Amino acid sequence: MGLVASCVLSVSGDGRICKFCYDDDDQDGRWIRPCRCRGTLKWVHLRCFDHWMAKAPAQQQIQCQTCRYVYVKSWVLKPFSEWCRPAIKLSTWECIEILLDTYSTxxxxxxFIMMLEGQRSFIIQSLHFLFWRIFVATDRRLAYYASLGRQIMTSIFVISIKNCDADMEL
Known part of the structure; x- marks a missing residue:
């Protein structure tokens, strides 16, 4: 019998095993079910999930990669005394890129406004759009800016994932 099979068979009495640390015990007793996964993937310790969310890539912070369930998040504004400076470390080159992207946008x-007012030709604006889309509005750059935005937002908001509603399972 393999390691995974023995882990599945040794699940605690209530059937909860954390899908990240594979432990069936939690000192705080704080379990959540963030998605529609079943079986041993169903439950996770709140502290394990929070740690994983802090390290996960952007797309995995939005939805479960196994069942594709979009996490239901609640955003609560922290008291002003708990606001903190975001832990963003930007290199000089990253600052220059942000400034150039902002200027180009x-x-x-x-x-575009000049084109609508008739002060610029549609062809010139189309070329500018092509340049902007190819070099500025790339998927990678947009994901980078979304990540920066999330880091800034977590300095003033408490973001928590709500339990998946078991009644809404398909």
Whole structure:
């Protein structure tokens, strides 16, 4: 019998085993069911899930990669005394990239307004859009900016994942 099979067979009496640390005990007794996964993937310790969410890639912070359930999050504003400076470490080059992206986006939208007012040709604006889409609005850059936004938001909000409603299972 393999290691996984022996772990599955040794699940505690209430059937809870953490899908991250594979432990069936929690000193705090704080379990959550963040998604629609079943069996041994159903439960997770709250502290394990919070730790995993802090380290997970952006897409995995939005939905479960196994069952594709989109996590239900609640955002609660922290008291002003608990606000903190976000732990963002940007290199000089990253700051330059952000400034260039911001400037290019500003120029793109300003050019769009000029086009609507008849001060710029559609062809020139289309070329500017092509440049902007290829070099600025890439999926990787947008994910990077979303990650920065999440880091900033966690400095003033407490973000928690709600339990998946068992009645809504398909």
């Amino acid at each position: 500003y120029k793109f939208f300003r050019g």
